[in-house]
Structures are given as C-alpha cells and as structure tokens.
Amino acid sequence: MGYIAVAIDGPSGAGKSTIARAVAARLGYVYVDTGAMYRAIGLAVSRRGIDGTDADGIAAVLPSIAVELVYQDGAQHVLLNGEDVSAAIRTSAISRYASQVSAVPAVRQFLLETQRDMARKGDILMDGRDIGTVILPDAPVKIFLTASAETRADRRYRELREKGQDVQYEDVLHDVVERDRQDMTRATAPLRQAADAVLLDTSELTLEQSIEAVLQIIQDKTGETYI
Numbered sequence: 001m002g003y004i005a006v007a008i009d010g011p012s013g014a015g016k017s018t019i020a021r022a023v024a025a026r027l028g029y030v031y032v033d034t035g036a037m038y039r040a041i042g043l044a045v046s047r048r049g050i051d052g053t054d055a056d057g058i059a060a061v062l063p064s065i066a067v068e069l070v071y072q073d074g075a076q077h078v079l080l081n082g083e084d085v086s087a088a089i090r091t092s093a094i095s096r097y098a099s100q101v102s103a104v105p106a107v108r109q110f111l112l113e114t115q116r117d118m119a120r121k122g123d124i125l126m127d128g129r130d131i132g133t134v135i136l137p138d139a140p141v142k143i144f145l146t147a148s149a150e151t152r153a154d155r156r157y158r159e160l161r162e163k164g165q166d167v168q169y170e171d172v173l174h175d176v177v178e179r180d181r182q183d184m185t186r187a188t189a190p191l192r193q194a195a196d197a198v199l200l201d202t203s204e205l206t207l208e209q210s211i212e213a214v215l216q217i218i219q220d221k222t223g224e225t226y227i
Ligand code: DC
Pocket: 012, 013, 034, 035, 036, 038, 039, 095, 098, 099, 100, 102, 103, 127, 128, 129, 130, 131, 179, 183
C-alpha cells in the first residue's frame, strides 16, 4: 500500500506551518516543513559569509552542508551538520537569506530527493512552495493555502512581537510583499497553485476554522473520515 501525501503550498505567513502541524497531529501524519530546510541552508550560507545571490558560491559549499529533519516528542527539529538550528533559522535576516538561496537551482536540486524520500517512508503532510507542482506532483491531496498580504503581515508581526523582536508593521508588510515577489517570479520552481490543488483563503478564518477546512478537503479527497 502506498502512503498518503498531503501537499500544502502557499505564500509566507498564510498560516501554513501552524495549520499543517495541527492537521498532521490530528491525522497522525509526519509533518514536513520544507521551508525550514531552505532556512537551514540560508543560515549555513550566511555563516560562511557568502552572498545569498551568489549562485556559484552557494553551489560550491552545498557538498559540505547536511540538512536533516528529526522528530523529538512529535516536534520537528532542523539539524545543520548535526547542530540543532531550529531557533536560529527563525529570524528576519535568515528569512531573507532563505528566500534568496531558494532561487538557486542547485539548492532546490539538493533538497528535492531528501523531500521525496520522506514521502516514501510514511503518511506525510508536507508544506512549502513547490510541493504540489514539483516535489510530489502525484500527491492525492493538494491545497494552496493563502491569505491577503495585509493579513499575513499582521500575523507575522504579532508572532515576531511575541518572540520579543522589535519590529514595525510596515517593515513586516514590506518583507512579506518582497518575499512574495521573489518566490513567485524566480525562474526555478516559482510559487504557484498546481492545476489540481484546492484553493483555501484563510483571510477571514480563525485558526480552528482553517484546520477544519483543511481536514474537510483531505476527507473529501481521500474518502476517509476525520471530522
Ligand atoms: O515557509 P518559510 O517562510 O519558512 O520558507 C522560507 C523560504 O524558503 C521562503 O522564502 C520560500 C522558500 N521555500 C521554497 O522556495 N520552497 C519550499 N518548498 C519551501 C520554502
């Protein structure tokens, strides 16, 4: 029997990871946050003092980089050459690096097999930008999760403030719009909705309503009962 893969794609700040993590826990699936893998590479590149747009420089250091996702008590941890960088990858600076390195074809190629491999090992719910279009084009359930730029910026702003980071809303909104532009206009695996993905806009939904909506889509597509 094959395993079930749920692909969730969408722009930053749409609530993908929070929703995906909760849904995966409800279903007993492994949650794979592919953005964390790009962030880990962004961190590695920034630590080496390489420019995030230096495609050749980045490609040259990839062989010395190992990114792994491990699970402890159900929580995902990101390892960069064995070091747990789960917290270090969540800064605004690394968000920008992650967006830049994710446009480098060698980086996407580097992570492609690792991500596909995870879908061969069990039922998964994988979120990212190109899961339904490139990584798992045959996934039985594909969801394109989005929300307005203002809603997403507002959520990110609150999240960063709660973590004690001194940010301004206008700067966060600017970052969101800029990252959307980078993610949607890059030549390799740009962010876009797969033809067979279900569109879910969470602008007007609470977290709980979003989780229910995702479960409903999975239920409709798989014929299983989850709600
Ligand atoms: O989801 P996130 O914000 O943690 O993602 C970080 C960056 O990585 C973001 O700019 C888009 C990129 N990314 C990607 O290109 N492909 C993916 N599958 C996941 C993330």
